[in-house]
Amino acid sequence: DAGVIQSPRHEVTEMGQEVTLRCKPISGHNSLFWYRQTMMRGLELLIYFNNNVPIDDSGMPEDRFSAKMPNASFSTLKIQPSEPRDSAVYFCASSLGGARGYTFGSGTRLTVV
Amino acid sequence: GENVEQHPSTLSVQEGDSAVIKCTYSDSASNYFPWYKQELGKRPQLIIDIRSNVGEKKDQRIAVTLNKTAKHFSLHITETQPEDSAVYFCAASIGADKLIFGTGTRLQVFP
Numbered sequence: 339d340a341g342v343i344q345s346p347r348h349e350v351t352e353m354g355q356e357v358t359l360r361c362k363p364i365s366g367h368n369s370l371f372w373y374r375q376t377m378m379r380g381l382e383l384l385i386y387f388n389n390n391v392p393i394d395d396s397g398m399p400e401d402r403f404s405a406k407m408p409n410a411s412f413s414t415l416k417i418q419p420s421e422p423r424d425s426a427v428y429f430c431a432s433s434l435g436g437a438r439g440y441t442f443g444s445g446t447r448l449t450v451v
Numbered sequence: 452g453e454n455v456e457q458h459p460s461t462l463s464v465q466e467g468d469s470a471v472i473k474c475t476y477s478d479s480a481s482n483y484f485p486w487y488k489q490e491l492g493k494r495p496q497l498i499i500d501i502r503s504n505v506g507e508k509k510d511q512r513i514a515v516t517l518n519k520t521a522k523h524f525s526l527h528i529t530e531t532q533p534e535d536s537a538v539y540f541c542a543a544s545i546g547a548d549k550l551i552f553g554t555g556t557r558l559q560v561f562p
Contacts, residue, residue: 383551440497443494
């Protein structure tokens with residue numbers, strides 16, 4: 339089991355550019371979560387999916403952020419246009435659903451200059 | 452809204468001493484409480500969890516206690532070692548699937 343796989347590991351982009359982060363959950367996991375981690379705000383839940391359907395996107399900061407899960411093995415988080423305040427580590431996590439622990443991916447460190 | 456408060460934000464102990472991290476949650480319906488350890492530059496990893504029908508759970512040097520009435524839960528690490536140095540996060544379940552995380556405790560164990 340390769341765990342939750344995220345790409346890229348690091349992304350440096352200029353303000354105004356589009357950024358796409360990718361995630362492959364653990365096979366068989368029904369729930370997928372996108373978190374953002376910063377020193378100031380800790381781990382914030384942005385959005386999560388159950389069986390590929392978005393359930394709660396109340397944590398998405400603004401319309402510049404969007405997420406999709408076209409199938410059970412792939413999800414994307416897109417920021418368009420990116421801004422310097424979007425700089426953070428973005429984690430994807432998956433679980434079997436219900437009240438269970440998550441398995442986190444290695445994260446994508448995003449720097450917007 | 453729902454939140455989880457975690458204290459202290461930093462904790463320094465001598466190797467061999469015990470460390471205790473405390474969390475308080477707001478949603479009385481929360482029934483699952485995991486703890487994660489995050490080493491520098493790495494992903495958070497689940498180290499222990501407890502469900503609301505249990506008051507205490509132990510796994511070698513780590514233990515977690517839960518007081519549902521007071522909405523408190525705590526992580527206890529005994530005989531600390533330098534490799535225990537990391538940031539520790541508590542979390543509480545919200546609804547069917549979500550976890551809300553505390554703000555983290557940076558634990559430093561000095562040899």
